[in-house]
Amino acid sequence: MWARILANRIRLASFRLTAERGKSTAAEQSTLSGTKRTARKSEHTNNGTLQKAILGSTEISRAHLTPEIRLHLLTPNCPLYHAPAPSTTNGDATFAEPFWSIFWPGGQALARFVLDRGDELLKDESVVLDLGAGCGAVAIAAKLRGAGHVIANDIDPVACVAIDMNAALNDVQVSTSSENLLAKPYKADLQPADERFDVIFVGDLLYDEEIATVLEPWLDEALRQGTRVFLGDPGRHGLTDKLRRKLRKLETYELPDNVRRENYGFDSATHWLYHPSFGLAHPLRISALLELHSSFR
Numbered sequence: 001m002w003a004r005i006l007a008n009r010i011r012l013a014s015f016r017l018t019a020e021r022g023k024s025t026a027a028e029q030s031t032l033s034g035t036k037r038t039a040r041k042s043e044h045t046n047n048g049t050l051q052k053a054i055l056g057s058t059e060i061s062r063a064h065l066t067p068e069i070r071l072h073l074l075t076p077n078c079p080l081y082h083a084p085a086p087s088t089t090n091g092d093a094t095f096a097e098p099f100w101s102i103f104w105p106g107g108q109a110l111a112r113f114v115l116d117r118g119d120e121l122l123k124d125e126s127v128v129l130d131l132g133a134g135c136g137a138v139a140i141a142a143k144l145r146g147a148g149h150v151i152a153n154d155i156d157p158v159a160c161v162a163i164d165m166n167a168a169l170n171d172v173q174v175s176t177s178s179e180n181l182l183a184k185p186y187k188a189d190l191q192p193a194d195e196r197f198d199v200i201f202v203g204d205l206l207y208d209e210e211i212a213t214v215l216e217p218w219l220d221e222a223l224r225q226g227t228r229v230f231l232g233d234p235g236r237h238g239l240t241d242k243l244r245r246k247l248r249k250l251e252t253y254e255l256p257d258n259v260r261r262e263n264y265g266f267d268s269a270t271h272w273l274y275h276p277s278f279g280l281a282h283p284l285r286i287s288a289l290l291e292l293h294s295s296f297r
Ligand SMILES: C[S@@+](CC[C@H](N)C(=O)[O-])C[C@H]1O[C@@H](n2cnc3c(N)ncnc32)[C@H](O)[C@@H]1O
Pocket: 010, 030, 099, 100, 102, 103, 104, 105, 106, 107, 108, 131, 132, 133, 134, 135, 136, 153, 154, 155, 156, 159, 179, 180, 181, 182, 202, 203, 204, 205, 207, 211
């Protein structure tokens, strides 16, 4: 079934890319795949067509860790969910890699945390980036908890359309961007008057070791520039021991049964604070943690 095929692709991505290692860098890989997707999807110049395709293939679901948020998702009630392979999608490239149609465990942990604790973290003036946003649920959660400006970034332009639809469904406004931010160093060309991110959320992007390798120095630089960084992950390949030493566990969430089934046995997902100075094992209260975090700036 298609949903499990997608989950399996996520599992296998690092193996496939490892085999291709040496041909191009991870940033190039990401750029290439972004370019390829953009070209493939240029046939869908009309967002209305895309919206119709998304509406026709998904249903509104609350079957995840944050039922407060309604999302257009691929569920067992959708014919596409049971399709044996992408070739059955009548060549419609919209659904060639519809990662946006699944709410992944890492994103679910982040969104749950943001809904429960976001008041302590986000302010009216906060500028938030949801990197690799997929369905955009984390961005929506941040907006619901009062963040001033939320940008949902995903290299898949179809994801950006789905995010707009999901934001509208939840009566919030988020900006979308399909630029590959990881293709260059973090805010390398930042000018004093430019917008900075106060908080970055990264949900389930460690499925791909190559992306994880690019992500780490990028996030290090974000941190140096005073941004708070949070990761959500169920324990994927990219969550290496080296990376774990930079993470502080904030909360682990048990996943609902349907999410476990679709994600090959991942039972839980964790919300981490990313900070190279925190290599400690036990969780702290978030207020204490954020004080500590500010003192490192
Ligand atoms: C496994 S999904 C996670 C989506 C969402 N964060 C969640 O947890 O539900 C990974 C997403 O990252 C996007 N992605 C992959 N590489 C990216 C990059 N370099 N920049 C932004 N998004 C990227 C993919 O298109 C996909 O939608």
